Amino acid sequence: MSSARTQPPRGMRDFLPADVRKREYVIGVIKEVYERYGFEPLETPAVENIETLLGKYGEEGNQLIFKILKRGEHEKTGEADLALRYDLTVPLARVVAQYQNELPKFFKRYQIQPVWRADRPARGRFREFYQCDVDVLGSRSMVVEAELIAAASDALVALGFTDFVVRLNHRQALAAVLNNAGVTVEKHDDALIALDKLDKIGPEGVEKEFAERGIVEAAGKRLLGFFTALGSLEHAAEIAAGENPFVKRAALNNAILGRLVEAVGDNEAGARGVDELQSIMAFAGASGVASRVKIDPALARGLSYYTGAIIEISVADLGGSLGGGGRYDNLVGMFLGKDVPACGFSLGLERIIVVMSEREMFPAGLVSAPADVMVTIWNEDSVGESLSLAAELRRKDLRVDVYPEPDKMGKQFKYASSRSIPFVVIAGDEESARGEVAVKDMKSGEQRSVKRSEVAEALRNRER
Amino acid sequence: MSSARTQPPRGMRDFLPADVRKREYVIGVIKEVYERYGFEPLETPAVENIETLLGKYGEEGNQLIFKILKRGEHEKTGEADLALRYDLTVPLARVVAQYQNELPKFFKRYQIQPVWRADRPARGRFREFYQCDVDVLGSRSMVVEAELIAAASDALVALGFTDFVVRLNHRQALAAVLNNAGVTVEKHDDALIALDKLDKIGPEGVEKEFAERGIVEAAGKRLLGFFTALGSLEHAAEIAAGENPFVKRAALNNAILGRLVEAVGDNEAGARGVDELQSIMAFAGASGVASRVKIDPALARGLSYYTGAIIEISVADLGGSLGGGGRYDNLVGMFLGKDVPACGFSLGLERIIVVMSEREMFPAGLVSAPADVMVTIWNEDSVGESLSLAAELRRKDLRVDVYPEPDKMGKQFKYASSRSIPFVVIAGDEESARGEVAVKDMKSGEQRSVKRSEVAEALRNRER
Numbered sequence: 026m027s028s029a030r031t032q033p034p035r036g037m038r039d040f041l042p043a044d045v046r047k048r049e050y051v052i053g054v055i056k057e058v059y060e061r062y063g064f065e066p067l068e069t070p071a072v073e074n075i076e077t078l079l080g081k082y083g084e085e086g087n088q089l090i091f092k093i094l095k096r097g098e099h100e101k102t103g104e105a106d107l108a109l110r111y112d113l114t115v116p117l118a119r120v121v122a123q124y125q126n127e128l129p130k131f132f133k134r135y136q137i138q139p140v141w142r143a144d145r146p147a148r149g150r151f152r153e154f155y156q157c158d159v160d161v162l163g164s165r166s167m168v169v170e171a172e173l174i175a176a177a178s179d180a181l182v183a184l185g186f187t188d189f190v191v192r193l194n195h196r197q198a199l200a201a202v203l204n205n206a207g208v209t210v211e212k213h214d215d216a217l218i219a220l221d222k223l224d225k226i227g228p229e230g231v232e233k234e235f236a237e238r239g240i241v242e243a244a245g246k247r248l249l250g251f252f253t254a255l256g257s258l259e260h261a262a263e264i265a266a267g268e269n270p271f272v273k274r275a276a277l278n279n280a281i282l283g284r285l286v287e288a289v290g291d292n293e294a295g296a297r298g299v300d301e302l303q304s305i306m307a308f309a310g311a312s313g314v315a316s317r318v319k320i321d322p323a324l325a326r327g328l329s330y331y332t333g334a335i336i337e338i339s340v341a342d343l344g345g346s347l348g349g350g351g352r353y354d355n356l357v358g359m360f361l362g363k364d365v366p367a368c369g370f371s372l373g374l375e376r377i378i379v380v381m382s383e384r385e386m387f388p389a390g391l392v393s394a395p396a397d398v399m400v401t402i403w404n405e406d407s408v409g410e411s412l413s414l415a416a417e418l419r420r421k422d423l424r425v426d427v428y429p430e431p432d433k434m435g436k437q438f439k440y441a442s443s444r445s446i447p448f449v450v451i452a453g454d455e456e457s458a459r460g461e462v463a464v465k466d467m468k469s470g471e472q473r474s475v476k477r478s479e480v481a482e483a484l485r486n487r488e489r
Numbered sequence: 490m491s492s493a494r495t496q497p498p499r500g501m502r503d504f505l506p507a508d509v510r511k512r513e514y515v516i517g518v519i520k521e522v523y524e525r526y527g528f529e530p531l532e533t534p535a536v537e538n539i540e541t542l543l544g545k546y547g548e549e550g551n552q553l554i555f556k557i558l559k560r561g562e563h564e565k566t567g568e569a570d571l572a573l574r575y576d577l578t579v580p581l582a583r584v585v586a587q588y589q590n591e592l593p594k595f596f597k598r599y600q601i602q603p604v605w606r607a608d609r610p611a612r613g614r615f616r617e618f619y620q621c622d623v624d625v626l627g628s629r630s631m632v633v634e635a636e637l638i639a640a641a642s643d644a645l646v647a648l649g650f651t652d653f654v655v656r657l658n659h660r661q662a663l664a665a666v667l668n669n670a671g672v673t674v675e676k677h678d679d680a681l682i683a684l685d686k687l688d689k690i691g692p693e694g695v696e697k698e699f700a701e702r703g704i705v706e707a708a709g710k711r712l713l714g715f716f717t718a719l720g721s722l723e724h725a726a727e728i729a730a731g732e733n734p735f736v737k738r739a740a741l742n743n744a745i746l747g748r749l750v751e752a753v754g755d756n757e758a759g760a761r762g763v764d765e766l767q768s769i770m771a772f773a774g775a776s777g778v779a780s781r782v783k784i785d786p787a788l789a790r791g792l793s794y795y796t797g798a799i800i801e802i803s804v805a806d807l808g809g810s811l812g813g814g815g816r817y818d819n820l821v822g823m824f825l826g827k828d829v830p831a832c833g834f835s836l837g838l839e840r841i842i843v844v845m846s847e848r849e850m851f852p853a854g855l856v857s858a859p860a861d862v863m864v865t866i867w868n869e870d871s872v873g874e875s876l877s878l879a880a881e882l883r884r885k886d887l888r889v890d891v892y893p894e895p896d897k898m899g900k901q902f903k904y905a906s907s908r909s910i911p912f913v914v915i916a917g918d919e920e921s922a923r924g925e926v927a928v929k930d931m932k933s934g935e936q937r938s939v940k941r942s943e944v945a946e947a948l949r950n951r952e953r
Contacts (some may be wrong), residue, residue, distance in 0.1 A: 029588035030541070031533050031824050033573055039584050041591065042529035042598070049530070061883045063860040063890030065506035067515070070497050070617050071535055071603060072555075072573075091536075094556045094569055096607045103567025105558055107498055109536075120503050123495035127505065129908055131893055133859070134506070139535065143560045146845070153534050166894035168872060175880065311873030312878045360495050395597070396527040409775035410633060416639065416777045419525045426527030429595055430630035444593055 036144070036152030043392040044267060048155075050391055051184060051377055052137055055157050058180040059135040062172060064159050067134040069116040071141075075108045081115045081359070083329050089142045109141035113158040113328075114356065121162055121367075122360035131163040137374070149345075149379055157348075160369030162357065167301055170334045171308030173370045177338060177348060178314045180372060185386045189347060191317045192337045194324035195302050196351070201295020202251065202288045202322065206246030216240055217325040220252060228253055251288055255281060271316040280308060281320045288322075298333070305334060322362065330356045336370060343380055348372035394445040396426035398484055401451045402435045410452045414462065414477070418450075421481035442467050448484055469479060500608070500616030507856045512619075513854055515648060516601055516840055519621050526636060528623050531598040533580040539572045539946040545579045545823070547793050550669040553606045573605035577622040578820065578833060579792075585626055585831075586824035595627040601838070605843075613809070613843055624833030626821065631765055634798045634816065635772030637834045641802060641812060642778045644836060649850045655781045656801045658788035660764050660815070665759020666715065666752045666786065671708030680704055681789040684716060692717055694798060715752055719745060741910040742770060745784045752786075761876060762782075762797070769798060794820045802833060807844055812836035858909040860890035862948055863916045865901045874916045878926065878941070882914075885945035908932050912948055 033039050044097060056066075092105035110116060113136045121132060137157045146152060159176055161169045174191055181189055200213065208216045215238035219231050226234070228249050228317060235245035258280045260264055266273035282303060289295030302320060309315040326335045333352030340347060350370030358364035381387055400415045402408055408431070414424045426446060428437045434451070441449045451463040456474055464483060465472040475483045497503050504512060520530075542554055556569035576579060577600045585596060601621045610616060623640055625633045638655055645653055664677065672680045679702035683695050690698070692713050699709035722744045730737035746767060753759030766784060773779040790799045790813055797816030806813060812833030822828035845851055864879045866872055872895070879889045890910060892901045898915070905913045915927040920938055928947060929936040939947045 031583050032538075033583075033587075034536050034538050037534035037536060039534070039587070040532040041584075041588065042531060045530040045532050048532075061886070061888050063863075063888060065859045066509040067506060068504040068509050068512075070501035070503070072498050072501060072605070072617065074496075074498050091571070092558045092559075093573070094558060094567065096555075103558065107555070119495050119497075120505075123497075123503070124505065130904060135891070141536070153536065161893065164893040168876065168891060171876060172891060172893070175876075179883070297558070308872060308876055310882070311876035313877065333937070345713045395529045399527075402632070408772060410637060412632065412772055412775035413777065416775070419643070422525070424525050424527060426597070427632060427636060429625065429628040429632045429636070440594060 034152070036146030036150075038151065038153070042395070046392050047378060047382075047387055048351075048374065050387065051374060051381070052127070052155075052157070054183045055180045055372060056135065056137065059176060061179070062159070062176040064133045064135040064176070067117070067120065067136045068138060069110070069113070069120060069136070071110055071121070071139070072107045073110055073116060075106055078108050078111055078115060079117055079133040081330070081356075082111060086111060089144055091141050091143050102201075110138070111142060112140050113138060113156050113371065114160070114353070117158070117160055117162075117369075117487055118357045118367070119360050121357050121365060125361065128223070129163075131161060133159070133161050135159045142191035149376060151375060155374035157372040157374055158369055159371075160367060162365055162367045165354070167304040167334075167365045168308055169368045170305045170336070171312050171314075172302075173310040173350065173368060174305070174309055174336060175314045175317060177336075177350075177370050177372060178317050181338070181347065181377075184377065184381065186380075189317065189338050189340050190319050191314070192321040192324050193302065193305065193318050193340065194321050194335050196331050196333060196335055197294040198289055198298035198302065199322065199325065201290070201292035201298065202285070203248070204295075205288060205290050205292060206247040206251065207241055208248065209277075212238070212240050216245075216248060217323070220248065220323050220326070223252060223323070232481055251284070255284060255322060258284070264462050274316055274319065278315075278318070278320045281322065281331040282306070285320070285322055301334060305391060326351060334368070340380060342383070343376060345376065346373070347376055394447060396424045396444075396446050398423055398450055399426040399437075399444070399446045400432065401428050401449055402431045403434075403451065403453050404431050407452055407454070407457070410457060414450065414452055414480070417483075418481050423481060423484060427440075438465070438467070448487070450480060498616070500610030500614075502615065502617070503948065506859070510856050511842060511846075511851055512838065514851065515838060515845070516619075516621070518647045519644045519836060520599065520601065522647050523640060525643070526623070526640045527642070528597045528599040531581070531600045532602060533574070533577070533584060533600070535574055535603070537574055537580060537583070539570055541583055542572050542575055542579060545794070545820075546575060550575065551556070553608055555605050555607050575601070576604050577605060577620050577835065578817070579601060580628075581622070581624055581646070581833075582821045582831070583824050584848055585821050589825065590874070595625060595628075597623070597625050599623045613840060615839060619838035621836040621838055622833055623835075624831060626829055626831045629818070629830040629897065631768040631798075632772055633832045634765075634769045634800070635776050635778075635812065636831060638769070638773055638782060638800060639776040639778045641800075641814075641834050641836060642781050645802070645811065645841075648845065650804070650811075650844075653781065653802050653804050654783050655778070656785040656788050656803065657766065657769065657782050658785050658799050659762035660795050660797060660799055661758040662749055662753055662762035662766065663786065663789065665754070665756035665762065666749070667712070667756050669752060669756060669759075670711040670715065671705055672712065676702070676704050678742060680709075680712060681787070684712065684787050685789070687716060687787070715748070719748065719786060720909070722748070738783065742779075742782070742784045744868045745786065746770070747785055748844050749784070765798060790815060798832070802836075804844060807840060807848070809840065810878055811840055858911060860888045860908075862887055862912040862914055863890040863892060863901075863905040863908070863910045865892050865898065865905075865913055867894045867898075867915065867917050868895050871916055871918070871921070874921060878914065878916055878944070882945050882948075887945055887948060902929070902931070912951070914944060 091109040093107040095104045095106040139155050203213050219234040260275050285299050330353045331351040332354045335351035337346045337349040352368040355364045400411045402411045415427045418425045441468035449465045461474045464475050555573040557571035559568045559570040603619050667677050668952040683698040726737050726741035730740050749763050794817045796816040796818045799815035801813040816832040818830045864875045866875045879891045882889045906920045920926050925938045928939050
């Protein structure tokens, strides 16, 4: 019986054992890589004071925050004083402000916890989902960006991904390109939303949307000129590099950086942005991940708190990204009153699992049997014998299930088999009298007597 | 600056890296033991539909549930349709009802997740805290109770606890004792609340409270007679057993069971309850944990959904318990329309950590340095050299931090030292020219040159 009464809330999920094991595998791999980069774990409450979250995610974000009623009888007033965590970045900024005297000068933390958004649920979009964040606080050096790109890449490689692209852009460079083309600041978002559709609706479509969105025609034309010209660079790089995709990628990135230099012109912040992109590329090269990175001058990212480099990782067979991040030098200042430079990257656990499942990337044997062996119960009188045998095998580090009640042997075997438990031990009367037990191999069906004191060893030998 | 703006919500906590590592250690040990008993992991959403939770925890529980405002603009009406998870047992019952055709006949799951209660925060009492639950669904056999007691005991032993007591009672036996003494059903709770203070306020105090709570005088006297007589049994068992605490415990349990048989008399449910206690003791004996168990006829436990055995684990130096549980054969029926027998036990992570911290039970070296080695940055021009060295060492499975920016060497050394990182690697100009790097042992201060290709090996040798 599956009824509304027994379902989890809309957009949220129960994870049965096989699901949990998949999730724990992915989280374990990501953690191990992040630890190799010197990141340390942080955990914050699922709940934040409501004023901690409001005003940090823009108007749309405010709407999507789950709000919790104030303690006591506030059903009538509807007063909410708490809210569910919306991302892991704002809580981090709060933590850095709160514990600034306890934290190291450069605080490198990872945090793998769920967040909640009152979004309209859709395929692959949930109202409760995990984020896997790494952030470095305390340095303005582009070494940080390069390390974050390398760590996220390493995590994906460790999970078996080979074909992802790290798209890289810079908020100040992007703003300079738009400004120099003649797009006023308040129209930047409109221009980017339209440009984002270039692949889908072509230059004419974008030009039409520019007009609809009130962007000056000449500015729109200049912008389109810049971005469509980038497309032709790809073709040129292909010809120059021949078959080598790494050479092609490097040639293309250099060509794009060249065009960006021109496009930002003498816009100071923009020029600094392009310089930073160049540093990041050089450092990513030293870290061995430059061939994963593609400069993408059209990359914008939604959140308003980014101030510098912005990063997104994508694969061809997934709409949306596997993760994203960037530099946000002003967010901590909203809590602390003085700015602390910061840069971070977040991998989306759910999307990684979706792609890994579709591509069958999970290691075989990940979802193993719940036990190495099941001890049966021969009859009412032998329950104690079975329990003491189970205790002995567990002391020898075997994972042991016990059939919980006396039952027909056939039913107990059938149960073990349905649970994929490879061996069954039977402490029958005859065997017990001889100080032995019967061990049944559920795969071959073979059954033999083993000295009671040698069961653990016998099972271990046959498992191999 | 620590201000209200940057604190976590009242009664909730941030866990900095050293805290997280302690928590993960405890959770890891508990998981491993539970897996050895054949339990499988389950995870449910932090949020439940509000009707899933309401009415399951009594009137007080209803008040303590955090309620979430319905999506959209419901601030005015205050309509709440969701709520934060209050325990892990009700969500389990919902899951068993929802997925009954996918789950095995005997569903043995563990679940280690946070729960939220709008309780008044106090020392050791939080509004967000973790529960570590194991439950078995599908069997009425007392093997289940014995296995749960053994699993929880094993988990505590694996964490280093040696002095805990597993208190065991039975709801039906308790009800029969109260009935036979002449306490009416609606006064059972009052009688137990007063009896709970016997150690503190003595028989006269309890008698007075009985009167205040409206318990018939003769009934109160009979009850007090029964429970004070149990105290003298302890003395008798001591004399009989001499110095051996195990023999004493067994003698005492047998004596108490004898008194319970008398006290429940011909109350059928009560007599069955005592029989079940006897079975649990026999099975616990076979599992090797009987010496941990103490029959405690006064144990009541708060939650209303228990129907059979009830269990609580305590240590002398902690008010309250380390964990508790019991049988609840009717809860799944509230979701499914038909009953599924169930029994479970929950360890309280926060209390375990409180006691382990006070007793200094955490293994040394648990909170290790965040990295095995830190790579310094010699100057602006050598950033790439440092990053490629870091990448190389990480590929060889070392945990490597990189100082993120060029800085005075002294400052970089000081930073590594403050982070307890045992080694620092310097890719200075001279060494680099020779294909070498300098390795500094931060403990001894000794510094020597090592071939670049041999750094990982050299570090590994010196770590041992």
